[in-house]
Amino acid sequence: MKLVTAVIKPHKWEDVREALETFGVAGMTVSEVSGYGRQKGHTEVYRGAEYDIALVPKIRIEIVVEDADASDIVDIVVKTAQTGRIGDGKVWVIPVDSVVRVRTGDKDEAAL
Amino acid sequence: MKLVTAVIKPHKWEDVREALETFGVAGMTVSEVSGYGRQKGHTEVYRGAEYDIALVPKIRIEIVVEDADASDIVDIVVKTAQTGRIGDGKVWVIPVDSVVRVRTGDKDEAAL
Amino acid sequence: MKLVTAVIKPHKWEDVREALETFGVAGMTVSEVSGYGRQKGHTEVYRGAEYDIALVPKIRIEIVVEDADASDIVDIVVKTAQTGRIGDGKVWVIPVDSVVRVRTGDKDEAAL
Amino acid sequence: METGMHAWTLIAASLVLMMTTPALALFYGGMSRSKSVLNMMMMSFSAVGIVGIIYVLWGWSMSYGEQDVALLFNNPFETFGLQGVGGASLIAVGFQMTFAIITAALISGAVADRLKFSAWVLFLPLWLTLSYFPLAHMVWGGGFLSDATNGLADLLGSAAPIDYAGGTVVHINAGVAGLVLAIILGKRLGFGKEPIKPHNLPLTMIGAGLLWFGWYGFNVGSIVIDTELDAAGQTAQFLSETSLVWLNTTVCAAAAVVGWMVVEKIRHGKATSLGAASGVVAGLVAITPACGSLSPVGSLALGVVTGALCALAVGLKYKFGYDDALDVVGVHLVGGLVGTVAIGLLATDGGLFYGDGVSLFVTQVAVALFAMLWSAVATLIVALIVKAVIGLRVDEETEIEGVDFAEHGETGYDFGASTGRGRGTLGTTSTKVKEGAGA
Amino acid sequence: METGMHAWTLIAASLVLMMTTPALALFYGGMSRSKSVLNMMMMSFSAVGIVGIIYVLWGWSMSYGEQDVALLFNNPFETFGLQGVGGASLIAVGFQMTFAIITAALISGAVADRLKFSAWVLFLPLWLTLSYFPLAHMVWGGGFLSDATNGLADLLGSAAPIDYAGGTVVHINAGVAGLVLAIILGKRLGFGKEPIKPHNLPLTMIGAGLLWFGWYGFNVGSIVIDTELDAAGQTAQFLSETSLVWLNTTVCAAAAVVGWMVVEKIRHGKATSLGAASGVVAGLVAITPACGSLSPVGSLALGVVTGALCALAVGLKYKFGYDDALDVVGVHLVGGLVGTVAIGLLATDGGLFYGDGVSLFVTQVAVALFAMLWSAVATLIVALIVKAVIGLRVDEETEIEGVDFAEHGETGYDFGASTGRGRGTLGTTSTKVKEGAGA
Amino acid sequence: METGMHAWTLIAASLVLMMTTPALALFYGGMSRSKSVLNMMMMSFSAVGIVGIIYVLWGWSMSYGEQDVALLFNNPFETFGLQGVGGASLIAVGFQMTFAIITAALISGAVADRLKFSAWVLFLPLWLTLSYFPLAHMVWGGGFLSDATNGLADLLGSAAPIDYAGGTVVHINAGVAGLVLAIILGKRLGFGKEPIKPHNLPLTMIGAGLLWFGWYGFNVGSIVIDTELDAAGQTAQFLSETSLVWLNTTVCAAAAVVGWMVVEKIRHGKATSLGAASGVVAGLVAITPACGSLSPVGSLALGVVTGALCALAVGLKYKFGYDDALDVVGVHLVGGLVGTVAIGLLATDGGLFYGDGVSLFVTQVAVALFAMLWSAVATLIVALIVKAVIGLRVDEETEIEGVDFAEHGETGYDFGASTGRGRGTLGTTSTKVKEGAGA
Numbered sequence A, B, C: 001m002k003l004v005t006a007v008i009k010p011h012k013w014e015d016v017r018e019a020l021e022t023f024g025v026a027g028m029t030v031s032e033v034s035g036y037g038r039q040k041g042h043t044e045v046y047r048g049a050e051y052d053i054a055l056v057p058k059i060r061i062e063i064v065v066e067d068a069d070a071s072d073i074v075d076i077v078v079k080t081a082q083t084g085r086i087g088d089g090k091v092w093v094i095p096v097d098s099v100v101r102v103r104t105g106d107k108d109e110a111a112l
Numbered sequence D, E, F: 001m002e003t004g005m006h007a008w009t010l011i012a013a014s015l016v017l018m019m020t021t022p023a024l025a026l027f028y029g030g031m032s033r034s035k036s037v038l039n040m041m042m043m044s045f046s047a048v049g050i051v052g053i054i055y056v057l058w059g060w061s062m063s064y065g066e067q068d069v070a071l072l073f074n075n076p077f078e079t080f081g082l083q084g085v086g087g088a089s090l091i092a093v094g095f096q097m098t099f100a101i102i103t104a105a106l107i108s109g110a111v112a113d114r115l116k117f118s119a120w121v122l123f124l125p126l127w128l129t130l131s132y133f134p135l136a137h138m139v140w141g142g143g144f145l146s147d148a149t150n151g152l153a154d155l156l157g158s159a160a161p162i163d164y165a166g167g168t169v170v171h172i173n174a175g176v177a178g179l180v181l182a183i184i185l186g187k188r189l190g191f192g193k194e195p196i197k198p199h200n201l202p203l204t205m206i207g208a209g210l211l212w213f214g215w216y217g218f219n220v221g222s223i224v225i226d227t228e229l230d231a232a233g234q235t236a237q238f239l240s241e242t243s244l245v246w247l248n249t250t251v252c253a254a255a256a257v258v259g260w261m262v263v264e265k266i267r268h269g270k271a272t273s274l275g276a277a278s279g280v281v282a283g284l285v286a287i288t289p290a291c292g293s294l295s296p297v298g299s300l301a302l303g304v305v306t307g308a309l310c311a312l313a314v315g316l317k318y319k320f321g322y323d324d325a326l327d328v329v330g331v332h333l334v335g336g337l338v339g340t341v342a343i344g345l346l347a348t349d350g351g352l353f354y355g356d357g358v359s360l361f362v363t364q365v366a367v368a369l370f371a372m373l374w375s376a377v378a379t380l381i382v383a384l385i386v387k388a389v390i391g392l393r394v395d396e397e398t399e400i401e402g403v404d405f406a407e408h409g410e411t412g413y414d415f416g417a418s419t420g421r422g423r424g425t426l427g428t429t430s431t432k433v434k435e436g437a438g439a
């Protein structure tokens, strides 16, 4: 199995979720993170002091999938989350040794 | 070494922490995440507009452990976090190349 | 490629970011997490009830890098985030199968 | 005027000012999303700033004075800059100023998340000048909607109109303006599709509570002492009228909370806190014109009905597709109409239900309609002017990113680490301080 | 009544209403966990709604009137719906209504996180009817706990009881009711084991500050002008009595802040903000019955003692194992008892420490005990009725998930991304709008 | 004194108390980082506690009385513990007490994030005794800065000084004290390098709004009735003077909001909410001494200028390198100076611009300078004493971790899971309850 981790722009989250759902992804784990990269942050001013905010908000999605599905899922995310503008994010794939579903104790493929 | 990642129900966190401590886990990294899966979210109503909240709050625990301990730790988490109801979560294991303790520079097993 | 994950003390974040930037790291993904380990938390008192807070705030940094850079980056983080006091954090390295840049669809090394 | 009445007016004026900053700013701010809370509050704060200035310049003069123009407004230059106004009448200026301020600020609820701040700043003086000052003159300054000769009621031959504290001038006026602006501006991105929910309901509830508190100044402070009475008579009027108005205000708001909660319970199975807070405001809006004319039990009935009606009315925007973001229409326009019209039914002196026929009812409906028309036309003109000059709506990216940062360069909150141990360490890198500061 | 006194009553009544919404709602809301902040605030808002209605219907009539029943309550139908009540006495109705509202709302602190909202809605009218209105009648309406013939003090042959602004009727009453409910309801899941800490202390501090502000209306507004005096005498009474009460109220609260902080510093090494906010309220509770009888220095002493005692008393729930979530007992019952009894010692006219013997002290203790007994029995009866009819406690899952969502379908906050740049993007998927809205 | 004037004083005193808790606590708390919000608020709450006590003991006596010492202060033992003070003058004590409280609390803005709480607790009584009470005596108690014989103006032979509501005693005094403390304490870690931004701007805006509301008590309550007038004359004075002061206060604050926003728009391209909130306070500070002497249009001018000047002045700390964290200097010292000096120019009676020469201007400048000098020396002495006895600054680790936890053992917020569905589950493990509680 593989762990697909996608870091995307927040306003693309709904689209990506929908596309993955259509594809048949049954579960994922999502969190709010901050990204640092080419995309520049912004400047805020408080009583005459200017602050450069280097980080931009991103959504991180983690999905454990069967080996065979990994590349399809990467493709779906890339296609759906793409705006063509800097800061669209990254998707990476990591090998997973094993997975368990806590509720039932099901292992590996059966746990997804 | 392995990285065990567990996504569990928030109210099981205390139990899991205690069980892991008893087993001898000395450290872990925890974060608040949102889960998407079989467990349905809920509906909120604001002045006549109903919102389906698809995500449910979860706790994600990350533990880097020696190869030998990985499966025991998975078992402990599964046993302790299990309520038998949908949404109990997932635990997965990933191979780790190396670990360092920042304070001392200790490497690998010595860093845990 | 490798995924370097660093869990560090929050007030070291700025230093680490700067050091990594100097080294040439172009992007990373950052989140606020809680650490559990040797470093003890603190006690809070609310109207006569004392609460032990076991968790301490940490910053988690994730960087996908070329194989060759991984160990340099680990070294940089360790050097910069080190205060020598308990709780400085951990850095671990995980193998990565593939990476894609969402904006362009660039793969692997080209995506970094 | 006795010192006691004056002391009450001082506090009443202070209370009404407080209704805008911070009460309304909180009520609206909490209902918006966290990326636009500051912009929402800024629309209230800037309203105090800008209206505070123009009211002194020509607002008072356009509303009250001796130089009426066609029963529609007063000569703006008669007491421009308050020249010639002095002594105790300055507090009347102050009291009326606070009404102009809150009326303008109320409108901001309809345009949340997408109006350019510069457009708001330009909108304010124009709208006050074309819509608010004339309506204040017409209703309270002896103009077309008062009991003046050749006024609307006079022309209709019906009873003198009643608007104790601003059902038409304030609520119907703001509600119509909100509706017109919401339509011209268009819907927020994602309206009706994506979730756009309140980001901080406790803020909204503070706001509702403080609005209620301030409303005592608004309603009870609106008493007009009958100067034809002798001192004892004036005292008696002050004592009994303010007591009745205070109680009616309270009872109607309380009953509207219950009315709103009941509708929610029936329709959604749950009574919500946003509903309770909204019920407070709806009840207060409805009792505003009626507070001097009803019995406490009449106010109770008005409250229940208004709470229920407004709870239904806030759904209209989804049906008709205008995006009145924070329900200025559903609460202020509908509540204001209900209250204004209910006077024709429930007034203990003149109401249809008290056997006094339809004369008052006819007047109230006619006045409400005329006020709506005036407000709609005036707002339309102002909106088109502002649109032509600097444009109304922020661009799409700004709207998604949030108006707070784009329009004000700030973000509402920085709580830092998620453990509850706020730090604010993350998220920023360097501070550059503007050099050369200092006078 | 002079216009100045009347103006003061108008603002005083407004202030006391503001004590419940938003002040108490904030004070309690901030202390609860973020998953139940809205429910906590809703208990206050619904109290205003429901009590506001029933007070007009039979509350005033049961408390005050000419048709006393056994010195325990007044005929509820005498002035049902306020028929026959008019003129300036309507503000007296309003002022007293706000006391009934806040007393009921105070109780909600004891039942945080686990009471069904429907149970609360049913509890309110029953409890007011069985406990509050009778006690108000007994203490202020000329009943058994006043100086009436055959009243308790008369039977004991001791001095006339003193309760300036509601030590018994409000604080002891609410405190006992909270205790009884907390015991019947049982402990919150995790009480004494898991951390259950305040989720938003700044909210609690806003609440404490606004409660203090409102308390001036509560105490200083409770003056009863001696109608046997001539106009000049009444003015003199108004001027000097309100001045004393204002200052005593302030000094006692200030001293209680210090008293609480000192105890904390000694026991835990640190003075906390929750302690300071609690000290404010404790001091205000204690001075409530005593504010007209003490000297400023006496008030200072009472404040320090009360602050210290209540700082200790909030720990009692852990010792005795009742889960009085937000310390209604530790602050209102204990503070109310300290203040009521202290009058017997510190009253400049009648106090033991001023050489006037134990007569007043005996009365105060007896009145306090009787009020506790009445309140306990009445609350018990009401609680058992509500339990039988719809049940008191939410189920375990609801309690863990949080009452806000389960009972009100809402969540308090949605700050969005953790970078401080709130977005509220995550966490939701689709909006379905109820169709068919609109009247 | 008539009942109406008295009623106004009662509410005015209540309003000024409310300015510190919660208004100032919120204004400052929101501007601090989330790790020090509670400490910030505690400095206000503890100020009420401690100053409330010492004012009764020797504060009033040092400020007002018959036993003047060298025109600098009054004998602290003359009415120690308020012995001999009674009747309606107790509200004068209360009113003045609230001024002492807020002046002390204002200083806390300069020392945010790094002052030991114990140092603050010790600082308060010393500073009040050496700086505030003497200055109050000098300006309002017939001392050196009043129009007394051998007073400063008398010695200079210039016009009698004007400080209607506390430009010198309150704002210049607090501003200078803040500056001195900020310099002695040194900069916060990371000042000028790391981002140190407000953690909760809506809190700051609530604070600004409530400060404005309270300021009506502050300014309009500061009227001194001319006892040489007959009853009708006193009534007339009350009516017209309070009306003017109310309106001037409002207009100046409104204009200052606009002034500040314009400067920001020009310098940074955006008007900010922190700027608007700061403009409110700056305008109110400037009008404080001047509110009885200007015309409404004069107040408007003063507001615009002050808003603009203070918007520039808050940048001075970066230029000169003192870390006045929340801009006590930039807002209160600068605003206080502008207002005090502007009287010499803009007073309709005595101002240079009204053709009355420089006499008043000279007085105002001299008084301001003397007050600054006194305050600087007094604060320096007190700061050095406190530093010697217990030290001023927390250690570095505490400052990084946050003073809230280190000094008060608490954290401001616990919102739980980031999905907006607060839980507060994470972050804690076990509850140990202090045993042995209970009296």
Ligand SMILES: Nc1ncnc2c1ncn2[C@@H]1O[C@H](COP(=O)(O)OP(=O)(O)O)[C@@H](O)[C@H]1O
Pocket (backbone or CB within 6 Å): A007, A034, A035, A036, A037, A038, A039, A040, A056, A058, A085, A086, A087, A088, A089, A090, C026, C027, C028, C029, C030, C062, C063, C064, C065, C101, C102, C103, C112
């Ligand atoms: N090497 C990396 N490792 C982990 N995350 C990265 C890395 N590079 C970029 N990211 C994440 O991807 C996001 C987008 O990257 P950015 O360089 O801004 O734009 P783009 O990918 O379009 O060139 C960043 O905000 C960050 O969260």
Ligand SMILES: Nc1ncnc2c1ncn2[C@@H]1O[C@H](COP(=O)(O)OP(=O)(O)O)[C@@H](O)[C@H]1O
Pocket (backbone or CB within 6 Å): A026, A027, A028, A029, A030, A062, A063, A064, A065, A101, A102, A103, A112, B007, B034, B035, B036, B037, B038, B039, B040, B056, B058, B085, B086, B087, B088, B089, B090
């Ligand atoms: N394929 C997956 N990859 C990552 N996380 C997952 C995946 N499937 C489920 N999860 C996580 O596990 C949680 C529980 O899954 P769910 O399907 O609701 O229940 P169950 O595991 O009991 O069948 C989800 O909320 C999500 O956080």
Ligand SMILES: Nc1ncnc2c1ncn2[C@@H]1O[C@H](COP(=O)(O)OP(=O)(O)O)[C@@H](O)[C@H]1O
Pocket (backbone or CB within 6 Å): B026, B027, B028, B029, B030, B062, B063, B064, B065, B101, B102, B103, B112, C007, C034, C035, C036, C037, C038, C039, C040, C056, C058, C085, C086, C087, C088, C089, C090
């Ligand atoms: N086995 C582990 N797996 C994952 N994270 C760990 C592990 N051990 C420690 N950590 C993280 O590293 C942080 C520092 O560890 P700690 O034991 O407190 O100090 P130190 O590393 O200096 O001995 C912890 O707060 C936690 O976030």
